[in-house]
Amino acid sequence: MSTICSVSTPHGLGGIAVIRISGPLAFKIADKVFKSAANPPKTPPQMKTYTCAYGQVYSNDEIIDDCILSVFRAPHSFTGEDVCEISVHGGYLTAKKTVDALINSGAVHARNGEFTERAFLNGKLSLTQAESVMDVIRAKTNTELRMANAKKDGLLAKRIEKITGDLRGLCAKLGVWADYPDDYDYYFENFDIEEILLSVKSDLEELTKSPKSDEIIRNGIPTVVIGKPNVGKSSFLNCLTGRSTAIVSDIPGTTRDIIETEIMIGEHRLRIKDTAGIHETADIIETIGIARAKEAADTAEIKLLIFDAGNIDDCDFEIYKNLAEKSNTIAIINKTDLNIDLPSEMLTRINAKAAFTVKISAKNGTGIDEFTEILDKFIKQSKIYPDTEFVLNERQMTIAAAALSRITETVDVYKTSAALDIISVMCDSVLSELLTLSGENITVAVADKIFSEFCVGK
Numbered sequence: 001m002s003t004i005c006s007v008s009t010p011h012g013l014g015g016i017a018v019i020r021i022s023g024p025l026a027f028k029i030a031d032k033v034f035k036s037a038a039n040p041p042k043t044p045p046q047m048k049t050y051t052c053a054y055g056q057v058y059s060n061d062e063i064i065d066d067c068i069l070s071v072f073r074a075p076h077s078f079t080g081e082d083v084c085e086i087s088v089h090g091g092y093l094t095a096k097k098t099v100d101a102l103i104n105s106g107a108v109h110a111r112n113g114e115f116t117e118r119a120f121l122n123g124k125l126s127l128t129q130a131e132s133v134m135d136v137i138r139a140k141t142n143t144e145l146r147m148a149n150a151k152k153d154g155l156l157a158k159r160i161e162k163i164t165g166d167l168r169g170l171c172a173k174l175g176v177w178a179d180y181p182d183d184y185d186y187y188f189e190n191f192d193i194e195e196i197l198l199s200v201k202s203d204l205e206e207l208t209k210s211p212k213s214d215e216i217i218r219n220g221i222p223t224v225v226i227g228k229p230n231v232g233k234s235s236f237l238n239c240l241t242g243r244s245t246a247i248v249s250d251i252p253g254t255t256r257d258i259i260e261t262e263i264m265i266g267e268h269r270l271r272i273k274d275t276a277g278i279h280e281t282a283d284i285i286e287t288i289g290i291a292r293a294k295e296a297a298d299t300a301e302i303k304l305l306i307f308d309a310g311n312i313d314d315c316d317f318e319i320y321k322n323l324a325e326k327s328n329t330i331a332i333i334n335k336t337d338l339n340i341d342l343p344s345e346m347l348t349r350i351n352a353k354a355a356f357t358v359k360i361s362a363k364n365g366t367g368i369d370e371f372t373e374i375l376d377k378f379i380k381q382s383k384i385y386p387d388t389e390f391v392l393n394e395r396q397m398t399i400a401a402a403a404l405s406r407i408t409e410t411v412d413v414y415k416t417s418a419a420l421d422i423i424s425v426m427c428d429s430v431l432s433e434l435l436t437l438s439g440e441n442i443t444v445a446v447a448d449k450i451f452s453e454f455c456v457g458k
């Protein structure tokens, strides 16, 4: 087993940078680059676990930086191996030169996610817990962080363990029965096969029940910006992102297709689609764009209806009639910088279309703070976030859904024929599917692929 090293903190300037070393030679290699400032000096091979020492890190005889070196002895470390962490100042060269010095002393550069992969292979984390470490790092909202931590604490692993436990019991009995088929009564007395199959099915249904909400947590809340051409949809979006993600122009229909962008607004992550201006058109490209806009509106959790304060007419209401319901709509009256007095009956008509109405000027940025507050209120009130403890990532969802479809088939076969030899084969395949989910049954190649999506140093 090699000894690996890598910078674990982001590259660039920062207070500190942490370089991690893990493997059988971690202490010996660290000893070659570290000189303790203590008297008598502390050396990594002699230091106790969970202790640290102040000193300098060297490349040959040239000092790189002051540092703190921490020691974690196997198995009481993140990876389960001997681990050293060296904290240097977070400069452009300090961390890189420290890694070079460690490599010159016998370490190899860690692959993406290799520290976490080793933790998994050494039994420190289940696969789902290891995956959740990445979810914790990537979490952008409080909801994402809470759910990632629930998985890290092993909630998903426990659920899978319960299902695989039930299946293992059933598979074992079916296996023994296959060898001694005459003793059916003996093996299955007080053992209800159908009950176990149904319980596994219902547990898997529970696990996969909310793909829509999982999608919201993984990718942000699907949101669509709808409005006639030129009301300021793109300008509004640009205002939100603070960068140009859509073309702003005076020519109606410039936004011919849907532009999607992910935006953090307050503590919410929105996946916003800016749609083509919706109007009757002969232009074939625009027609396609408009059709897609309608499709996007159908699947959106939040619909932002944009009105141009200077040009509100029946056409606006005609468009919105088919695309929005009051409960999932926020009306945004744009171009208020034009200081146009809106008749009160017009406002009443707009309010009737939306849960909230807000006045903005995308041109000079006014009203965006009010919009942010209203959006927060709207999201909380409409209970858009799932009411679940955690969500599955795509790999987990794909496997759990396949296992559910297989167990559903198994239940059907059992009810129609009760052919136990077929049931036995089917249950084995569901079990092996679920062991891939928990990581008990994955090849090194699959583990390498999963962990390669982690960042370097993790």
Ligand code: GDP
Pocket (backbone or CB within 6 Å): 227, 228, 229, 230, 231, 232, 233, 234, 235, 236, 247, 248, 249, 250, 252, 253, 254, 255, 277, 334, 335, 336, 337, 338, 360, 361, 362, 363, 364
């Ligand atoms: P879209 O077709 O709905 O995406 O509209 P655009 O964002 O392309 O804007 C159409 C025109 O309206 C452009 O000339 C913008 O500069 C202008 N516009 C957008 N927002 C405002 C605003 O708040 N005030 C004023 N006065 N003009 C705006």
